[in-house]
Amino acid sequence: MVIGEVEKPVVVAVTGTHSTGKxxxxxxxxxxLRRVQVQVSTVADLGEQAQRIGLPILRNHTWLSTEWIITKGISDELGAWVHADVVLVDRPVSDALGYYRAALAHRGDRAEPRVMARLERIVRDHSVFYDLLLRTTLDPDIPLGCDKPRDADAEFRSLADHHVAEVLHDLDLPHRLLPADGHDQALEDSLGLVLDRLAGTRDGRP
Structure with missing residues (x-):
């Protein structure tokens, strides 16, 4: 797809609470995709990077850390556009907003309405670039992964799952569910959608 003078790749994003297989x-x-010679770029989760520069994450999220993750994520995604046919996003911009809402609920706080409205506007406007948005579903029987620093509080993990889903609903962002026991089918469906989109672009279709 061409947007103005820019060729947009196919963009697939996966959102959801931690340790759900994103x-x-x-x-x-x-x-x-690489097996069939498709050039792929991956945009990684920014939580650890935010933490390294001193920004609070997880239950301690603030509007500042949330806006940094959202805007840095947008920058990373757009930068990846020029290098790939397909961009895969581990935590789209809606994810940070869901975690911020979860942190506020956990602390019993409320965001300033103007701040929340700005964050929601940025998320809504950028999300139109996702060709496929998947949301993982939480299986509480699956333990937290140990490959990266994580919040070990099962209650907050569940709270984040709820608010990530609520953001997609409130902002009316089209998405598909990625159940814990349905990754094989979702993989087949996602691969088919991406290859179809690529074929359409190469055939000159929008």
Whole structure:
């Protein structure tokens, strides 16, 4: 798809609470795409990077850390557009907003309406660039992963799951569910959608 003078790649994003298989699913999808000679770029989760520069995350999210993750994520995604046929996004911009809402609920706080409205506007406007948005579903029987620093509070993990889903609903962002036991089918469906979009672009269709 051409937007103005820019060729937009196919963009697939996966959102959801921690330890629900987002990174694993995207790694599998990247592998399958590369097997058929598709050039892929992956935009990684920014939580650890935010933490390294001193920004609070998870239950301590503030509007500042949320806006940094959203705007840095947008920058990283757009930068990846020029290098790939397909861009895979581990945590789209809506994800940070869901975690901020979860943090506020956990603390019993409320965001300033103007701040929340700005964040929601940025998320809504940028999300139109996702060709496929998937939301993982939480299976509480699956333990937290140990490959990266995570919040070990099961209650907050569930709270984040709820608010990530609520953001998609409130902002009316089209998405598909990625159930814990349905990754194989979702992988097949996602691969088919991406290859169809690529074929349409190469055939000159929008």
């Amino acid at each position: 990174s694993t699913f995207l790694a599998r999808l990247a592998h399958e």
